[in-house]
Amino acid sequence: MRRIEVGHAGEPGAYTVTVGADLLAGLSVPERHVALIHPVDLPREFVAQVQAALNPALTIEVPARDDCKTLDVLGGVLSRLAGANIPRDGAVVGLGGGAATDLAGFAAASYLRGVAFYTLPTTLLGMVDAAVGGKTGVNLPEGKNLVGAFWPPRAVWCDTRTLSTLPGAVFREGAAEAFKHGLISDPSLLARVLDPEFRPGGALLEDTLADAIAVKAGVVTRDLTERGERAYLNFGHTLAHALEAVTHHGAAHGDAVGYGLHYAARLSLALGGEDLTAHTRAFLRWQRPSPLPALTYEDVAPFMARDKKADADGVRFVLLRALADPYLTRVPESVLRNEFTGWQADLADLGLTPVTTHAAPLHNPAPT
Ligand SMILES: NC(=O)c1ccc[n+]([C@@H]2O[C@H](COP(=O)([O-])OP(=O)(O)OC[C@H]3O[C@@H](n4cnc5c(N)ncnc54)[C@H](O)[C@@H]3O)[C@@H](O)[C@H]2O)c1
Ligand SMILES: O=C(O)C(=O)C[C@@H](O)[C@H](O)[C@H](O)COP(=O)(O)O
Numbered sequence: 281m282r283r284i285e286v287g288h289a290g291e292p293g294a295y296t297v298t299v300g301a302d303l304l305a306g307l308s309v310p311e312r313h314v315a316l317i318h319p320v321d322l323p324r325e326f327v328a329q330v331q332a333a334l335n336p337a338l339t340i341e342v343p344a345r346d347d348c349k350t351l352d353v354l355g356g357v358l359s360r361l362a363g364a365n366i367p368r369d370g371a372v373v374g375l376g377g378g379a380a381t382d383l384a385g386f387a388a389a390s391y392l393r394g395v396a397f398y399t400l401p402t403t404l405l406g407m408v409d410a411a412v413g414g415k416t417g418v419n420l421p422e423g424k425n426l427v428g429a430f431w432p433p434r435a436v437w438c439d440t441r442t443l444s445t446l447p448g449a450v451f452r453e454g455a456a457e458a459f460k461h462g463l464i465s466d467p468s469l470l471a472r473v474l475d476p477e478f479r480p481g482g483a484l485l486e487d488t489l490a491d492a493i494a495v496k497a498g499v500v501t502r503d504l505t506e507r508g509e510r511a512y513l514n515f516g517h518t519l520a521h522a523l524e525a526v527t528h529h530g531a532a533h534g535d536a537v538g539y540g541l542h543y544a545a546r547l548s549l550a551l552g553g554e555d556l557t558a559h560t561r562a563f564l565r566w567q568r569p570s571p572l573p574a575l576t577y578e579d580v581a582p583f584m585a586r587d588k589k590a591d592a593d594g595v596r597f598v599l600l601r602a603l604a605d606p607y608l609t610r611v612p613e614s615v616l617r618n619e620f621t622g623w624q625a626d627l628a629d630l631g632l633t634p635v636t637t638h639a640a641p642l643h644n645p646a647p648t
């Protein structure tokens with residue numbers, strides 16, 4: 281078992297992330313009134329274990345994946361909390377992947393102006409990233425995570441046994457965030473994430489997971505509300521979020537991050553940084569993300585313009601001068617366009633050819 285501290289122990293807002301097998305059965309929280317929120321497709325055994333341990337006053341099932349990160353679903357959850365008279369000294373517990381814990385956290389942040397929140401992530405991405413650090417929220421049709429709050433959990437339990445029921449593709453989605461932590465801060469993670477022993481039940485799972493969490497824990501301890509360094513956790517995300525929004529979340533977050541890391545590596549090189557594209561290519565070869573629809577730069581640019589790192593002077597990107605040396609900068613439009621073309625050519629070389637038909641029409645955003 282590994283424990284990672286977030287914040288400074290003993291100070292308000294500090295909490296522990298526990299990583300280990302079979303944690304769910306032994307859970308306890310001090311609050312007497314608990315609401316449990318989980319996605320509808322989560323294996324029942326995990327829900328039953330948490331119900332047995334925490335005896336929640338109510339259990340709320342929410343739609344799978346980003347279908348739960350809407351204002352409508354949020355409204356329904358808030359009504360259920362109020363209907364069950366969950367008091368201000370009660371708690372919301374989010375069990376599931378990053379989508380469910382993002383929604384649950386925002387419900388906890390906004391219900392009665394804030395109640396205690398706990399996260400029980402059951403995906404690799406949830407453990408390594410979403411459950412830690414207090415970013416909570418929902419999406420708008422105009423873009424990803426455009427509504428939310430910083431509302432840190434009181435504790436995070438990563439029960440590695442839950443990863444055993446995860447489809448392989450969903451595990452590989454989550455690896456994108458661990459790889460990102462390697463690129464921006466701890467290069468030792470790069471080889472470990474791609475190692476065959478980094479898998480549910482594998483010899484490298486627990487330590488690699490804990491070391492990847494430690495990167496995020498360190499950053500959010502120093503900069504919870506993204507005044508500075510926290511923006512580096514957004515490496516690869518300006519394009520990733522645009523890909524998710526333009527495909528109506530047909531592209532999963534972790535796949536979109538895999539694609540976005542390679543675009544950001546190309547931009548970094550174009551602006552004079554070290555060539556790190558061999559790393560991001562290797563990752564994409566390993567990840568095998570679902571193919572994207574055929575996209576033009578014009579399809580994604582309006583969504584990139586709404587990125588939360590934009591300020592009054594426009595969009596900013598996180599780039600790398602070298603491994604573990606991130607910085608925030610503006611990028612000329614001509615470079616963004618050229619590298620988009622180069623990125624598409626690289627994807628074709630990697631066999632990640634776009635699909636010509638897509639389940640939903642591309643989202644046509646309102647003019648900015
Ligand atoms: N708050 C943050 O800091 C942060 C960080 C990264 C990502 N995110 C958000 O997280 C979301 C992506 O999270 P994700 O990759 O975990 O995907 P997800 O939450 O969409 O989960 C993927 C699918 O796996 C199912 N699932 C979850 N656990 C399972 C298990 N143990 N066995 C079988 N199925 C299981 C889920 O119900 C879902 O259908 C995105 O909305 C993204 O924006 C938030
Ligand atoms: O925790 C952060 O900060 C991150 O940027 C982590 C990202 O992996 C994550 O996807 C986050 O939700 C993105 O935040 P956003 O502010 O760009 O919506």
Ligand SMILES: [Zn+2]
Nearest residue numbers: 457517533537
């Ligand atoms: Zn992310």
